[in-house]
Each structure stands twice: as C-alpha cells, then as structure tokens.
Amino acid sequence: MSLALVTGGAGFIGSHLVDALVASGHRVRVLDDLSTGHLDNLAHHGDRIEFVEGTICDRSICDMVADDAEIVYHLASRVSVVESVAEPERYREVVLEGTRHMLDAAAGAVVRRLVLASSCSVYGDAPPPISEDARFDPQSPYAAMKAEAEEACRAAQVSTVCPRFFNVYGARQRADSPYSGVIAIFRRFAAEGVPPTIFGDGLQTRDFIHVGDVVRGLMLAAGASSVGRGEPINFGTGVATSVRDLASLIECLPPGFEPARTGEVRHSSASTVQAWERLGFRAEIELASGLTLLD
Numbered sequence: 406m407s408l409a410l411v412t413g414g415a416g417f418i419g420s421h422l423v424d425a426l427v428a429s430g431h432r433v434r435v436l437d438d439l440s441t442g443h444l445d446n447l448a449h450h451g452d453r454i455e456f457v458e459g460t461i462c463d464r465s466i467c468d469m470v471a472d473d474a475e476i477v478y479h480l481a482s483r484v485s486v487v488e489s490v491a492e493p494e495r496y497r498e499v500v501l502e503g504t505r506h507m508l509d510a511a512a513g514a515v516v517r518r519l520v521l522a523s524s525c526s527v528y529g530d531a532p533p534p535i536s537e538d539a540r541f542d543p544q545s546p547y548a549a550m551k552a553e554a555e556e557a558c559r560a561a562q563v564s565t566v567c568p569r570f571f572n573v574y575g576a577r578q579r580a581d582s583p584y585s586g587v588i589a590i591f592r593r594f595a596a597e598g599v600p601p602t603i604f605g606d607g608l609q610t611r612d613f614i615h616v617g618d619v620v621r622g623l624m625l626a627a628g629a630s631s632v633g634r635g636e637p638i639n640f641g642t643g644v645a646t647s648v649r650d651l652a653s654l655i656e657c658l659p660p661g662f663e664p665a666r667t668g669e670v671r672h673s674s675a676s677t678v679q680a681w682e683r684l685g686f687r688a689e690i691e692l693a694s695g696l697t698l699l700d
C-alpha cells in the first residue's frame with residue numbers, strides 16, 4: 406500500500422482528504438502543528454493513520470515525514486487573508502519557507518509528486534471568469550506567499566502540481582475565529598439568532614466550492630500524467646455568488662455593515678476549462694445543495 410503524507414491533515418480540507426485516502430486504501434501519515442487543526446477531525450480513524458505533531462517550519466521534521474511517502478499533499482498553511490496583513494512575517498515563514506522545506510524534503514526522498522494547496526487569491530482583481538494564464542496580482546501577504554510557493558514548486562526537483570482553490574466550504578470548517586470562512590461564520594450566527602456583519606457593500610462575489618469536490622480534484626491531481634511541472638489548476642465551480650446573496654441563502658438575520666477589509670479581492674470566479682482538460686475534474690456540488698451537506 407502506498408503512503409500518502411498530508412500536511413495540514415488535521416485541518417478542515419486536510420481531514421476530508423485523509424478520509425478519502427483511507428477509504429481508497431492508502432496508508433496515511435499526517436503532519437500538523439494543530440495551530441488551527443484539531444485531532445477531533447481525525448479521531449474516527451483511531452490508529453489506522455499515523456499522526457505526527459510538528460511544524461513544516463522545521464526542516465528535519467519535514468525530512469522525517471517525507472522519507473517513505475509516495476505522494477505529498479501539502480495543505481499545511483496559515484489561511485487568512487486578513488490575518489496575513491497583520492502578521493506578514495509569519496505568513497512568509499509558514500506559507501513560503503514551510504513549502505520550500507517540504508519541496509526539499511520531497512526531492513530528497515522517493516516522493517512521486519507534491520500537490521500544493523494554492524489559492525485563487527494569487528489572481529487579485531483579475532476579471533472573472535479567471536483563467537490560469539491571468540498574471541499574479543496578489544493583494545495580501547497571504548496571496549503573495551502562495552504565489553511564491555507556487556514558483557518554488559515550478560523550480561523544484563520533484564514533480565509538482567498547484568491546484569488553486571477558490572472558496573472552499575463544508576463540514577468541519579471552524580467558525581470560532583474572525584479569520585474563519587464566511588459560510589462557517591454566517592451559519593453560526595444564523596443558528597445563534599445573531600445578525601451577521603458584512604464587510605463592504607456585500608456585492609463582492611466569491612466562487613464557493615464544496616470540500617468533497619476539492620478532495621476529488623486533489624486525488625486526480627496526484628495521479629494525472631498530464632501535469633507534474635507545477636501547473637496551476639483552478640478548483641472552482643465557475644459560479645459567482647455575492648456575500649449578500651450568500652447571507653440570504655443561509656437565512657441569516659438582516660446583516661450589519663462594516664467597511665471592506667484590507668487585502669481582499671472584489672470579484673472571483675473560476676474558469677474551469679483547464680481542470681477539465683488536464684484532470685477530467687469538474688465540481689459537481691451546487692452551493693444550494695452543498696449548504697445542506699455541512700453537518
């Protein structure tokens with residue numbers, strides 16, 4: 406049985422990926438520092454998976470966990486646009502230097518491919534639908550570090566691919582921080598009967614993709630012979646939803662409004678052509694039905 410290493414595997418997306426890998430018969434090792442991830446997300450696997458608590462900022466730990474892995478899914482990261490504006494150095498250390506450590510560790514081991522969880526935030530305010538050949542225009546330290554991490558993948562001595570996730574949602578997404586994703590926050594407020602806050606006019610749009618689709622795409626990216634040189638591939642649905650419409654869909658109370666947040670993009674939705682042509686991947690879960698798949 407081949408061994409898959411999932412960095413950030415105790416987190417929201419990573420833990421769903423672990424579920425899918427275990428279900429398809431892989432041996433799985435997780436590296437996570439539990440800074441935003443939680444062991445509860447993996448508890449149902451018991452000792453069927455290997456868990457290593459540690460940071461990708463420590464090169465020797467990266468070497469140790471990558472040593473006998475066939476595939477590395479590199480998801481460990483800080484994930485908030487807003488937090489990155491406040492703590493740019495931390496984002497450089499984790500998002501960029503941590504990725505370099507994992508790439509070097511993978512290149513020195515038997516790893517067949519490293520799959521980087523990149524982000525559509527690298528596009529900044531490119532006009533949607535955004536295709537992969539749009540130039541980088543990062544609006545935040547988070548986006549800038551993801552862009553540099555991708556370049557490190559393309560220069561690495563190991564096969565790589567760089568899925569650019571649009572806004573991912575699903576079960577296990579944390580709602581307990583101001584840095585949490587908007588769907589998790591709005592759902593929590595709706596359940597508690599508290600009006601949500603919309604930053605800006607609420608007409609900004611995002612392309613929301615369900616975590617089940619993202620996990621399927623990641624596994625296709627790991628195996629596809631059509632990629633391997635750090636190709637960027639959008640993981641989105643192609644559908645733009647405004648934050649106001651999202652609040653209505655979730656049946657939030659009438660929102661309050663605050664000024665738009667620094668570093669955020671205005672509009673975002675994916676061109677899905679490359680994902681289909683290179684990976685045979687297409688998102689299948691529409692937002693309205695995905696919102697029923699959250700518990």
Ligand code: NAD
Nearest residue numbers: 413415416417418438439440441442460461481482570573
């Ligand atoms: P998450 O915070 O739930 O997962 C990140 C995981 O990485 C957590 O378990 C955390 O504990 C771990 N981690 C953080 N720093 C670490 C370090 N130094 N060493 C080891 N582990 C560390 O967030 P998520 O939404 O599941 O994000 C997973 C990946 O997907 C990230 O790379 C993120 O940038 C990317 N991504 C997410 C979205 C989204 O909408 N959620 C969109 C685009 C890209």
Ligand code: UD1
Nearest residue numbers: 484486524525526571572584585586587590602603604609
């Ligand atoms: C999210 C991801 C980021 C990813 C990017 C890709 C998280 C925490 N961040 O960033 O990792 O790279 O997608 O597009 O998952 N909003 C409100 N009220 C709130 C919270 C948010 O109005 O209480 C608005 C924001 O101002 C923003 C939109 O909702 O316009 C989405 O915000 P958020 O969920 O934080 O995601 P992104 O910043 O797009």
